[in-house]
Amino acid sequence: MTAAGLKLGRQAFGDDQALMMAIVNRTPDSFFDKGATWAEDAAFARVAEVVAQGAEIVDIGGIKAAPGVEISAAEERARVVDFVARVREAWPDLVISVDTWRAEVGAAVCAAGADVLNDAWGGADPELVDVAAQYDAAIVCTHTGGVTPRTRPYRIEYDEPGGVVAAAIADTVAYAERALAAGVARESIVIDPAHDFGKNTFHSLELTRRLGEMVATGWPVLVSLSNKDFVGETLGLDVGERLVGTLAATAVCALAGARIYRVHQVVETRQTVDMVWSIAGRRPPLRAIRGLQ
Amino acid sequence: MSTPVALVPGVLALLPAYASIEDPVAELRAACLSAVAALGPRVRVRASGPSPARVAASLVAAAGAELVEDEAASGLLVVGNGSAKRSERAPGHLDPRAEDFDAGLRRTFAGIDQGLAAELWADTACLPGLPPLAEGAVIYDGAPFGVQYWVALWDAP
Numbered sequence: 001m002t003a004a005g006l007k008l009g010r011q012a013f014g015d016d017q018a019l020m021m022a023i024v025n026r027t028p029d030s031f032f033d034k035g036a037t038w039a040e041d042a043a044f045a046r047v048a049e050v051v052a053q054g055a056e057i058v059d060i061g062g063i064k065a066a067p068g069v070e071i072s073a074a075e076e077r078a079r080v081v082d083f084v085a086r087v088r089e090a091w092p093d094l095v096i097s098v099d100t101w102r103a104e105v106g107a108a109v110c111a112a113g114a115d116v117l118n119d120a121w122g123g124a125d126p127e128l129v130d131v132a133a134q135y136d137a138a139i140v141c142t143h144t145g146g147v148t149p150r151t152r153p154y155r156i157e158y159d160e161p162g163g164v165v166a167a168a169i170a171d172t173v174a175y176a177e178r179a180l181a182a183g184v185a186r187e188s189i190v191i192d193p194a195h196d197f198g199k200n201t202f203h204s205l206e207l208t209r210r211l212g213e214m215v216a217t218g219w220p221v222l223v224s225l226s227n228k229d230f231v232g233e234t235l236g237l238d239v240g241e242r243l244v245g246t247l248a249a250t251a252v253c254a255l256a257g258a259r260i261y262r263v264h265q266v267v268e269t270r271q272t273v274d275m276v277w278s279i280a281g282r283r284p285p286l287r288a289i290r291g292l293q
Numbered sequence: 294m295s296t297p298v299a300l301v302p303g304v305l306a307l308l309p310a311y312a313s314i315e316d317p318v319a320e321l322r323a324a325c326l327s328a329v330a331a332l333g334p335r336v337r338v339r340a341s342g343p344s345p346a347r348v349a350a351s352l353v354a355a356a357g358a359e360l361v362e363d364e365a366a367s368g369l370l371v372v373g374n375g376s377a378k379r380s381e382r383a384p385g386h387l388d389p390r391a392e393d394f395d396a397g398l399r400r401t402f403a404g405i406d407q408g409l410a411a412e413l414w415a416d417t418a419c420l421p422g423l424p425p426l427a428e429g430a431v432i433y434d435g436a437p438f439g440v441q442y443w444v445a446l447w448d449a450p
Binding site: 283284285286287288289291292293 | 304305306311312313314315317318377383384438439440
């Protein structure tokens with residue numbers, strides 16, 4: 001397939017644009033912020049902050065990825081649906097993504113104004129694509145190796161050395177084609193190798209190193225690297241100390257051509273991606289005069 | 294038959310290949326384009342070397358005019374500028390002689406000391422013979438990056 005722009009609900013973006021998707025947790029227990037935006041007003045303030053920092057997309061989540069207390073669909077809806085409506089009212093043009101794997105939650109947030117369904121769990125609920133199609137929303141198709149939502153990887157291996165890349169490509173492309181068949185617009189389908197999901201650190205490093213192979217599928221690629229364990233294990237650093245490692249991985253993915261960056265730190269990631277985008281010749285310098293006077 | 298003559302500096306930042314997101318020479322570029330636009334559809338260029346000639350060619354193209362080498366041109370575009378040593382942040386750093394040198398050019402292009410011009414990184418080889426930078430002819434006069442630029446347009450007498 002050929003690139004034809006990116007349409008995320010009410011907004012369209014050119015193929016030369018790299019987009020920041022800022023994480024906004026409506027959870028009491030997510031690994032990085034540890035509940036800092038659990039209160040709705042705190043989450044709303046976080047949206048205001050990342051919008052001011054230039055994020056094009058917010059990714060609102062009501063359930064942390066790691067194992068923990070079971071959150072029912074009703075509870076998940078209570079955490080995110082009214083909040084999506086409030087954000088939509090305050091920022092009519094902002095792209096709102098919701099991190100959910102449940103179709104019934106997806107339908108409720110789309111009705112409340114969401115543009116993107118970010119299915120971090122690789123199609124665990126097969127009806128999510130139908131919801132995206134029904135609401136003309138975008139969908140993020142991730143690779144998890146088929147694990148159950150909210151489980152940690154345990155002794156997962158892929159067929160051969162390097163097989164994680166082949167598996168990530170095969171599964172995300174199959175998911176993308178399923179979304180397309182369900183009626184989601186081609187330009188509204190994004191793939192994500194899902195670092196750390198169903199993967200050990202060696203897998204996530206290899207996916208980073210070979211991200212260009214995912215980009216070569218032609219589907220726009222989202223990467224979610226921010227402060228993850230593969231960075232922590234690689235450098236021996238705790239959660240609050242992983243920014244530099246995250247940005248190094250970000251730079252490698254940017255050079256390969258990843259289009260969307262799901263992040264905690266918008267400003268630092270934007271600088272990193274802009275710099276790499278310019279090195280790659282996809283973005284002019286902001287203002288170059290040295291030697292050209 | 295007399296034709297209009299314009300003077301522009303050979304600033305590489307004017308080239309499309311060196312375009313930034315924010316144009317660092319927006320005001321200068323606008324002045325250059327307005328001067329070149331007054332030269333008519335067939336413009337002859339006088340420049341001291343390949344890189345100023347490239348700047349001139351790109352301005353002519355941007356003005357929608359054609360580059361010609363014959364005497365039947367509708368206008369003449371001359372490329373040149375003053376010293377590149379006008380400030381501590383200038384490409385050639387500050388030379389205390391630069392300001393007076395440029396003031397001299399500002400009065401007349403006759404009798405230029407080309408040896409001093411070379412020391413001051415001034416591009417003056419093509420300037421002799423141009424009319425003075427009189428009021429009314431000067432569209433731009435500044436040294437925003439420590440290099441003295443003039444954009445001027447002299448209508449046909």
